[in-house]
Amino acid sequence: MIYLNNAATSYPKPLSVQDAMLDALQSSGGNPGRSVDSLTGKADDVVNHTRFLAAKMFGISNPNHVIFTSSATEALNIAILGTLKSGDHVITSTMEHNSVTRPLYHLETQEGVRVTKIPMDPIKGVDPDDIVAAITDDTKLVCLTHISNVTGTMNDIAEIGDICHKKNVRFLVDASQSAGTHPIHMDSMNIDLLAMPGHKGLMGPSGTGLLCIGDHVDPALLNPIKFGGTGVQSELPYQPIDLPFRYESGTLNVPGIAGLGAGIRFINETGMDNIFVHESFLMQMLLDWLSDIPSITIYGNLDATQKGAVLSINIDGMDPVDVAMILDTSFEIAVRPGLHCAPDAHRTIGTIDIGGTIRISPGYFTTAEEIHAFIDAMKEISE
Numbered sequence: 001m002i003y004l005n006n007a008a009t010s011y012p013k014p015l016s017v018q019d020a021m022l023d024a025l026q027s028s029g030g031n032p033g034r035s036v037d038s039l040t041g042k043a044d045d046v047v048n049h050t051r052f053l054a055a056k057m058f059g060i061s062n063p064n065h066v067i068f069t070s071s072a073t074e075a076l077n078i079a080i081l082g083t084l085k086s087g088d089h090v091i092t093s094t095m096e097h098n099s100v101t102r103p104l105y106h107l108e109t110q111e112g113v114r115v116t117k118i119p120m121d122p123i124k125g126v127d128p129d130d131i132v133a134a135i136t137d138d139t140k141l142v143c144l145t146h147i148s149n150v151t152g153t154m155n156d157i158a159e160i161g162d163i164c165h166k167k168n169v170r171f172l173v174d175a176s177q178s179a180g181t182h183p184i185h186m187d188s189m190n191i192d193l194l195a196m197p198g199h200k201g202l203m204g205p206s207g208t209g210l211l212c213i214g215d216h217v218d219p220a221l222l223n224p225i226k227f228g229g230t231g232v233q234s235e236l237p238y239q240p241i242d243l244p245f246r247y248e249s250g251t252l253n254v255p256g257i258a259g260l261g262a263g264i265r266f267i268n269e270t271g272m273d274n275i276f277v278h279e280s281f282l283m284q285m286l287l288d289w290l291s292d293i294p295s296i297t298i299y300g301n302l303d304a305t306q307k308g309a310v311l312s313i314n315i316d317g318m319d320p321v322d323v324a325m326i327l328d329t330s331f332e333i334a335v336r337p338g339l340h341c342a343p344d345a346h347r348t349i350g351t352i353d354i355g356g357t358i359r360i361s362p363g364y365f366t367t368a369e370e371i372h373a374f375i376d377a378m379k380e381i382s383e
């Protein structure tokens, strides 16, 4: 199987990730924070080490500001629902994932939150001047994707972070398609909240995600969305304010967190820049070769260095699902067809009424030979 669906989840996972998960199951079987025995201590160590690695990777000094979640979706829900209340205004873009648009739709229709969607250009991204123009006295949050999961389009998050910082508006970045491949430094980029999956670019397993909270963000001003046992401050009737406990009720996914830590170590050892260079090289191959097939439409930027490793295309007159099924059954190639949980992005690129696109997303373990095989398959199908 040639796997070109890394934007959904990365595959395969490094062997060190698999080993770390097995080791956690075999020798770190305690429940972190729930006792004083050595098995619990080992589970604590696994969790604390991954927190430390994530804090270092994303430019925050306090590892307790790294919150473990089950997915990017949960991290985004904490950040969005925890920040906004009735009467607030939020700015977002026209190319967000449903993990952003659905919580915002809920707040808009149920709580009277005002939502402004700034146009995101499929090639250039959001124009920072549009953010400046949209900010009002009521604006409490700017919430943007770093890289579109449909077209790979990139936003200039450092410049937009600077604007939010100057206007004193909280800045939430959805790093689902950039964490692990693009350097993100929360402090120097003025990012207040950073949400991401652990199971894509960070190479961790399914069921992992992170919400990184800026060192300066006051947890009293970010409400939790789930409440319960934290293993500490059990005498309190209310949810503790202290991090990470405020947002981590319930038993943590220790094997998953062990795998996520090993994924981050793998990236550190390999070099994030080497991962980017490899994926970008494969993406440029795709862009150059697919551009030569007349019946193929490519959406977004044709320069791989200016985008993430996510590409949307269509073959004239063919349903994306049919193409994906032919790729699977006749060529053993996995891609993703459809709307990719981001209908607004398809409204933006004009593919909402034609069943979306065929999305191709190579990863670090994809080879040039596999890209060649994919291009040959696309030539054959389009002929």
Ligand SMILES: Cc1ncc(COP(=O)(O)O)c(C=O)c1O
Pocket: 007, 008, 070, 071, 072, 073, 074, 097, 099, 145, 147, 148, 149, 174, 176, 177, 196, 197, 198, 209, 341
């Ligand atoms: C841009 C973006 N945001 C959010 C998500 C949701 O991630 P998860 O499946 O980890 O909740 C995805 C996953 O496809 C994504 O691509």
